[in-house]
Amino acid sequence: MARDLSTRLGSLSLRNPLVLASGFIGSDESLLRRAWEAGFGAVTTKSLTPRPRKGYDPPIVVDLGYGYLNAVGLANPGIEYLPRLLSLLPEDAVVILSIAGATPDDFRRCAEIGVENNVDAVELNLSCPHVKGMGMDIVEDVGYSLEIIEEVVSLGRPVYVKLGLTDTYLELVARSLDKGVEGFTVMNTVRGLAIDIESGWPILSNVYGGLSGPAIHPIALRMVHEIYGEYRVPIIGTGGVTSWREAVAMLYAGASAVGIGSYLFNRKVEAIGDILKGIEHHMERKGFKDIASMVGYSHHR
């Protein structure tokens, strides 16, 4: 018997829990349409900034085998591109606009254009690990993060804060909930380095990049578990979900939706169908009637 995969993520209704994570094929309208058609429950745009950014020169990704290191440099067509970026999506597509910037004003401006274009939610990328002044330095400063959050929450759209691996993230969670954010995307990539031992050079043109993929899954899972355990808030659990198994674990840890990113390295986006089938099969096998009954399941064990 087919299972209902639909889920609620805060105020959003998703046809299934898989969310295209920000940064992956989300800066072109035909690719975004393809991602939606591939079956995602929601698609997140690439982080858009007030002005277009070219990003870094290649190499911008490293395949480590156990994960990926990337430093794309927030390459994006700029927030003014948003109407065009959304132009090929059907009416019922659920869109999360990811935005990045250096100041509260940058974020506000981007979010305003998002609201004008009727995005379903705004994700604040406060934790990009490879662009100075537009990422980890923000999320590591709880006070500054809260200024940004306040600006965007005031626009009245559901706001998700994308967290990075910091010592203070639980404090940021608590205080941003007070400011009215709806939930969290957990987690961003973790700053790392790869060196080519043939040439001796750091591989990424930016030297440092963000680690994603299987290597960070247990960390992301732990953060989801901690936040859900403490606050029972909507979470998009993102980090090393490369099969239905990690997706199920994310739901069990407390995520209401599951972000898919590194799974798409060297894989066509249509392959997410395998993850959806795997989740469905698991639900049948374990007797779950819906996704909601799986969210936070490990907290009852």
Add this chain to the structure above:
Amino acid sequence: MERMLGGCCKDSLYQEAVVTRVDRRGDVANLYLDISLETIPGQFVMVWLPGLEEVPMAPSDDDPLRITVKAVGRTTRRLVGMEAGDRLYIRGPYGRGFTLRSGRPLLVGGGVGAAPLILLAKKLAEMGVEGVYVEGQPTGDMELFIGEALELGWEAILYTEDGSMGHKGFPTQYVEENLGGFTGIYACGPEPMNRAVLRLCRDGIPCEVSMERVVKCGVGVCGSCVIEGTGLLVCLDGPVFRADELIRRGYPGG
């Protein structure tokens, strides 16, 4: 361990390759390397010059590996200026190559786009297939692989824009006049040439075209190599596409 390293190579993601010979024609160079790589013609490798950039290249030979580079940016300029003994770093191959089919194929290459086609001709010839290789270049002194195609026992025809060698004009003229005599078309060249070939192949002759875009990540995630409007990525869905696939996905002008 092989799988652990991105399906790639030996002890590291990149293989070091030493240039053994350089063969230059104006702003284009054939770089002969000291490594071999198993590839399907049309697939590409990422060529990295530490301190500069990493650029995608479809090899023109794989045993030993040979890349054919045109100077368009700072990294490719450096590559074209390389001498024997210089080093570069290779990962891959990536992407989807040409389908090797028997019959009587027509291979059409324009500029450095001829690179994967001469490798394709070589692989087809190894299967006992005999086809026609057509190459288009701006001038006669830019001719790249006509001699190699003849050595395979194939018919090889050169078109030059200035008429300084071979036929004057574009290789698409040959396609237009001789399409009926072939069982399949393979093309790789500048966008206008690819478009013209796609248009000529509308009537159903099997046709595969290798497309060029700016490939940055090479693994289908950054989106820089999207073929506008189609949702297709050159690095992951291509670089070789079937004509009907491009047309169905709304490739403009196809």
